[in-house]
Structure formats: structure tokens, C-alpha cells
Amino acid sequence: MNTKTDFYTKKLPISVYYWQGGVPKRQEGKGALIMKKPVMLSVYGAETMCASCVNMPAAKDTYEWLEAALKRKYPGQPFKMAYIDIDEPPNDEHIKNLVQKIRDDEYFYPLVLVEDKIVGEGNPRLQDIYIEMEKHGYTAVKEKNR
Helix, strand or coil, X not given: CCCCCCCCCCCCEEEEEEEECCEEEEEEEECCCCCCCCCEEEXXXXXXXXXXXXXXXXXXXXXXXHHHHHHHHCCCCCCEEEEEECCCCCCXXXXXXXXXXXXXXXXXXXXXXXXXXXXXXXXXXXXXXXXXXXXXXXXXXXXXXX
């Protein structure tokens, strides 16, 4: 009998809750993550193009493209999204600090955050965003062959 108590070496069945149509459902599995609440994705940008981002989509286009891609990848698993215009940021200290860093050229825009973790800037990679979403318990739905 294996006496190790390490989570990664012991294969114990656990109950997992996942979101389907906004309602948590129970699923039995081994080592699956639990999505506790819908994740907040924030896209910071402006109508004017970033000087270093010529030939890339505008921040608003990135926001719309990202929303569509995530809905396809994680159907029935809700998430929240916010577009933050760096020219007119909301009255929130945390947001204003990030906006100032973008203006000071510490970050390129569009700047993409999952919760408070920066996952992409300038030309964000979808794979990096998927990885962070899955750390929060989202599970990808396999696409059917067409």
C-alpha cells in the first residue's frame, strides 16, 4: 500500500463542480480543478493604435475576438469580460495604476488580464490565455470534426 500523502502521487477520486448554463453541476473525477466563480478578463486599450502595434488588431477588436474564442473553447462555462479604455479609465485605483503604466510604456496595449494576472500585451497569445483559464478550473470542450 502506498503511504504517501502527496496530492500528485495519490489518485483519490474527488468531487468536482463545473458550470453548465450558469448552474454548478457535480462530477466525479481524479485531480480535476474546481471552478469556484466566473473569472474576470480585462482588456485595456484605446481607440488609437499603439505605436508598436502597427498591423495588429485594435484593442476593441481583440476584446471581441477574445470573447468569441473563449465562448467557443469553454461553452456553458461563464466568465466576465471588461474593456477598459485607457483614455477614460473608471475611478478605481488599481485600474488607474495599470493605465498609468501603459501610458509610461511599461506595457503595450491591448493588455489582457485574467483576474489580476497579466497574460498578454500588444498581440496576446490565445494559448497563454487558455492556460490561465484552465488554472481557474475551466475545461476545454473538444471540437467535433467537421
